[in-house]
Amino acid sequence: MTGVVAPAERWELLKGEVKGAAKKYSQDRCTARHVAEGRAVVLAVADGHGSAPHFRSDLGARWAVEEFAVCAQEFAAAAVRYDDEAEQYEDKGPWWNALAELRAEARRLPQLVAHRWYERATLHDCNSPAHGAHRHPPKGPDLTAYGTTLVGAVLTRRLLVCWQLGDGDVVVLDAAGTPYTPLYTGPDLGDETDSLCAPESWHHARCHWQPLTSEGPSGVLLSTDGLSKSFTDHQGFLDFAAGVQGRAHELGIPAVRGRLTEWLSHAAQYSGDDTTLVGAFEAAGPAAPRQNDAPHT
């Protein structure tokens, strides 16, 4: 059967986050974890806007990551279940039929995440009004204080799906290690970004859908915009992604984990922004021991 690449448990995870220079605390949040009994990977980063009108954006970013992880985990479990059925009957048909259902689920996922995030932010605002008193306009509560972006991905052995709302970056490394950015829309001017706090924010979400063939990706990296904006050009950022994978192959993932914080701290000096990176790389050697979550660097 075609469409089978490395099992998810063969993916090694990477996670690093640093606070922006001169900032009191970071408004970024992230996760990188194996799910579906280790047969799928969920990655996510969220970048709380951080400026004065968004003074609770660290909470917004945390809830964005948590709610995405819940939804993505269910999505990944469904994908793995369909994968099992296809494997059991050695028949491609059910898998291709399942892809249509999964694709519909992938399209619905941003709205689901946004709704769950909205409920948490609204509950928090009701209990502790951001502006000192309830002043909900007719169209609903003003959740500007919680504004955040969200970038997430699910990786199984047959499927890669990435979602993006607002700025940030997804870099996929193909089988040869060549990086590409499937959701890149060109440079942003002036740090403007879409946000989960906007009304019906899910309409602004972008989705990359990639059923995997025998030539699947060798790595997936998600980062907040603090990383890419520290480079003088986009190619420099792509070279970084390829270089991280190169170091992982050359030195091993533990060595990269040990250096990642220094690399991100260096970048944050130039962007001035919180800088967060999560990733999954195909293990080069024998399967690594499974981890529920990437260790903090």
Add this chain to the structure above:
Amino acid sequence: MSDTFDLPGGSMASRPVHFIWLLDCSGSMSVNGKIAELNFAIREAIPEMQSAARSNPGATLLVRAVSFASGASWHINDPTPVDQFTWEDLHTYGGTDMGAAFRLAAGALQTPPMPQRALPPVIALVSDGQPTDDWRSGLRAIDDTPWGKRAVRVALAIGDDADKSMLKEFLANPELEPLQAKNPRQLAAAIRWMSTAVKAASTPKGDGGGPVQAPPPVALGKDEDEDPIW
């Protein structure tokens, strides 16, 4: 581990933030020493500007200036790193062709020459009178540039004769009012405050998709003994 700790990827650099002074050099600015006080105030504000720049290492502050009177020209043409910024005195020479100044600034707010990875620029307008040319078309030229509509704008009216409604239109934000200076001390305080507006521009994140806004105007000198001169 090496000095560069084996950092993969291309070169890194902080992001430029351009600060553009638009300064009125009309004949009325020579009355009661306004132009001399303006020159003094800008020169005195340079350390504040440098300090504001140092407080955000993620931004490289570049300063330039346009003077306008009968026509407009670059007083400081090259975007100058604030650490190397020095001030040459302005001199008065005619009318108040603010529209010409806007059009000159609009040319600098295109991409290129302004890089896409820049932070929102700051446009600081200082005037003591009524524009004598078609300033609206000049302002439209700024608004039509990708960086002009994202710029942090600050404006200062010197004396009672300044066209404050026009300056408010320049600010493009109904919640903001132009600063006002009626004597040298107020002028110096306003110029100092305007010089540090770069802090608003170099904040890593904007306001969630809306135009970047300058901070609200601060109250200037309230000293009862300070008589209005202008």
